[in-house]
Amino acid sequence: MTSGSTARNGSVGADAPRRRPDRRPVLVLGLGNPLLGDDAVGWRVVEELERQLASPGAPPEADGTAVETDMLAVGGIGLMERLAGAPRAILVDAIETGDDPPGTVGCRRLSEIPIRAATHLDGTHDMPLPVALAAGRALGAEIPAEILVVSIEARRTDVFSTDLTPDVAAAVPRAVQAILTAIAAG
DSSP states (O other): OTTTTOOBBTTOOOOOTOOOTOOOEEEEEEEEEETTTGGGHHHHHHHHHHHHHSSSSSGGGOOOOEEEEEEEEEOHHHHHHHHOOSSEEEEEEEEEOOOTTTTOOEEGGGGGGGGBBTTTTOTSSSSOOHHHHHHHTTOOOOOOSEEEEEEEESSOOOOBEEEOOOOHHHHHHHHHHHHHHHHHOO
């Protein structure tokens, strides 16, 4: 792997010669279900991020920061467990607020997200992510102090399909750029 490269499932690129010492590694998690239409947008964004970071002309925004990626279809406790030990984290997920047109990209702290709007930050069979994070911290897990959420307003997340709707698909490059900007900001 090269500087700014991606890794999945726990292995961070260790051979990052350009890595700045003041840059903490970042874990980028694409959330969703790849079989439920727009709910897969978190996965598609992470796939595109991986392609860009692996290309010979990797985006300068990554600036040698070690970036680890993964794609998950979990929330609550399972998501908290995946975040444990990460110095920095960015979650990418579909959101359904009804306040913005489909394909709108947002970038906010987890604490600013209305939990019922983001499908994988809350779950009907699990505890909301903020509660799971508090429980993990209380039990001594090292959870990032601040978690950034890159959200994409979805149109349809309740039909079996591997395709994103056109507005949501068009948002993928903007969401990748939001992630790269957040990485650059440190």
